[in-house]
Amino acid sequence: MTSAILVIDVQQEFCGGPRSWDVNGLLSRINAVTRAAREAGAPVLFIQHEGPALPHGSPGWHLAEGLRVEASDLRVPKTTPDAFLRSNVQELLQARHVGDVVVCGLHTQFCIDTTVRRALALGYPVTLVSDAHWPWTSEVLTPQQVIAHHEATLASLASFGPRVQLRRAAELDLRALSPLPSA
Numbered sequence: 524m525t526s527a528i529l530v531i532d533v534q535q536e537f538c539g540g541p542r543s544w545d546v547n548g549l550l551s552r553i554n555a556v557t558r559a560a561r562e563a564g565a566p567v568l569f570i571q572h573e574g575p576a577l578p579h580g581s582p583g584w585h586l587a588e589g590l591r592v593e594a595s596d597l598r599v600p601k602t603t604p605d606a607f608l609r610s611n612v613q614e615l616l617q618a619r620h621v622g623d624v625v626v627c628g629l630h631t632q633f634c635i636d637t638t639v640r641r642a643l644a645l646g647y648p649v650t651l652v653s654d655a656h657w658p659w660t661s662e663v664l665t666p667q668q669v670i671a672h673h674e675a676t677l678a679s680l681a682s683f684g685p686r687v688q689l690r691r692a693a694e695l696d697l698r699a700l701s702p703l704p705s706a
Contacts, residue, residue, distance in 0.1 A: 524622025526650075526697055528560045528567045531606055531628030531638060533590055536583030538629075550589045552655040552692035553627050557591065563697040566619050567596040570606045572634070604637040613645065623648040623685075625695065627655035631673050643683035651677060653689040 530553055538546045557567045569586060573579045579600065586592060601610045616624070624647045626639055635656045642649050651674065658669035677687040 524620055526565045526623050526625055527616055527621040528557055528625045531570045531634050532572045533587050533628045534571055535585050535587055536577055538587040554591045555692050556652055559697050565697050568599055569596055570599045570601055573600050574602050604634045605641050606638040607641045625650045627652040629657055631656050631658035632669050636673050639677050643685050648685040649687045650690050651687055652692050654691045
């Protein structure tokens, strides 16, 4: 079994304007994770949201400038916060004998949270790259509060069996990544 990297919604629409927090740092950390994945022979999936407000092929739909994508990487469209729903993510993972997933990207409280929970429900242990995901702007909580809440919640989920572990990009060693034991 191998690990796969799911890079979720790191698209032009979400990486500019008033939401342009430390986008360069985020892209750098995601690029480091995907580079390590390729070196370890792990598949990299770039998952892109699309729909009426973000049509396929529109300027905002494209992956963010500065995100490094290789010809061997997989591109997957999605239309809901769940990267598995009505997409071929599950089939791509099964075909590559993936046993666990590493998740990074946008947005913590929507697509990251939903996809992580679905991955757990499907039996995949998840490593959430703690410094390589970012929330959608909130009127109630700071970005750091959103991240802290979701990381604490996801890491405490035990009822699925597989678990979530948190790792910073620099701490992630894909050659040594092993799933956490089921609860």
